[in-house]
Amino acid sequence: MVESSTLNAMASINFQNDWIVDSGCGHHLTGDESKFSKLQPHIGNEAMVTADNTVHKVENEGTVVINDGGNDSITLNNVFHVPGMKKNLFSVPNAVDAGSSVLFGPHDVKFLLNIKFIKADVMHTGRRVKDTFVLSTSSSYIDKVSCNENASLWHARLGHVNFDKLKVMVRKNLVKGLPSLTTFPSKEVCEGCQFGKSHRLPFGISQSRSKAPLECIHGDLFGPTRTPSFSGLRYMLILVDDFSRFTWVYCIKQKSDAFSKFQEFKEIVEGVLGLKIKRLRTDNGGEFISDEFFFFLSSVWDKKRVVLCRNPPAKWHRRKEDQTSHGDM
Numbered sequence: 001m002v003e004s005s006t007l008n009a010m011a012s013i014n015f016q017n018d019w020i021v022d023s024g025c026g027h028h029l030t031g032d033e034s035k036f037s038k039l040q041p042h043i044g045n046e047a048m049v050t051a052d053n054t055v056h057k058v059e060n061e062g063t064v065v066i067n068d069g070g071n072d073s074i075t076l077n078n079v080f081h082v083p084g085m086k087k088n089l090f091s092v093p094n095a096v097d098a099g100s101s102v103l104f105g106p107h108d109v110k111f112l113l114n115i116k117f118i119k120a121d122v123m124h125t126g127r128r129v130k131d132t133f134v135l136s137t138s139s140s141y142i143d144k145v146s147c148n149e150n151a152s153l154w155h156a157r158l159g160h161v162n163f164d165k166l167k168v169m170v171r172k173n174l175v176k177g178l179p180s181l182t183t184f185p186s187k188e189v190c191e192g193c194q195f196g197k198s199h200r201l202p203f204g205i206s207q208s209r210s211k212a213p214l215e216c217i218h219g220d221l222f223g224p225t226r227t228p229s230f231s232g233l234r235y236m237l238i239l240v241d242d243f244s245r246f247t248w249v250y251c252i253k254q255k256s257d258a259f260s261k262f263q264e265f266k267e268i269v270e271g272v273l274g275l276k277i278k279r280l281r282t283d284n285g286g287e288f289i290s291d292e293f294f295f296f297l298s299s300v301w302d303k304k305r306v307v308l309c310r311n312p313p314a315k316w317h318r319r320k321e322d323q324t325s326h327g328d329m
């Protein structure tokens with residue numbers, strides 16, 4: 001409904017001849033040179049930037065007389081001629097600077113001179129900031145919601161500022177709109193602050209490094225991914241050789257497939273390199289500590305060769321090169 005009425009209104013505006021009354025425009029503007037009764041080159045470097053970021057330079061300036069066809073006419077001085085402008089803009093700030101008042105009503109807009117008396121109830125008064133008229137909301141909004149405000153709320157609003165600093169802000173009235181808070185929590189623990197400030201210690205630099213391939217294999221399982229592959233695979237088994245950092249990535253359907261893939265991997269790499277995997281290092285993920293996996297490992301290895309660590313070192317994820325991938329993702 002709104003859209004169609006807006007479209008109808010747009011359709012009835014003649015952009016060639018009509019002037020759009022714009023309260024936010026700092027100058028009368030037109031791209032049509034023929035509208036001027038007087039015209040002279042503009043001195044200065046002003047330019048207009050339109051909504052599509054095109055820059056149009058002000059070339060000339062002069063006088064335009066707007067006539068509605070009857071006896072009423074209005075003379076606009078210092079109108080900018082901006083070649084390329086598709087619309088004619090009438091600047092309300094320019095009009096009031098020239099001494100007229102502009103009255104917008106539900107169906108029209110009137111330009112008034114020599115106002116002697118207006119009888120009306122003033123609902124609200126905005127103010128002019130340079131070439132823009134604004135209604136300030138700072139007082140009304142704050143008044144409406146301030147009854148629910150407390151120090152914790154303002155602590156959060158101001159980026160979880162320290163409560164001592166907040167007290168100083170209130171005492172010295174440093175922040176516009178900040179109410180005169182009187183009570184401050186003494187030992188309140190802010191949940192947001194706890195989350196925001198918590199962090200884990202960095203991993204130390206590893207001192208141990210394998211001296212030959214397959215001396216130590218790091219293993220981890222990633223998944224399930226939100227979107228499965230075309231063939232329904234949602235997990236990745238990642239195995240990294242500690243010596244060469246060579247990485248194998250197996251795409252698998254479910255966690256339990258990790259065991260058979262590891263068997264496959266072990267058979268291939270040991271066969272190709274003619275060496276035995278001496279150690280498997282992994283986190284406590286269920287995929288690696290299943291009974292089946294352990295039974296397999298203990299049957300071929302001594303259990304000490306399986307190292308379960310709580311957190312995989314960050315260095316596993318550092319090298320992306322030298323990777324090879326197996327599977328049909």
Ligand SMILES: [Zn+2]
Pocket residue numbers: 155156160161190191192193194
């Ligand atoms: Zn906080």
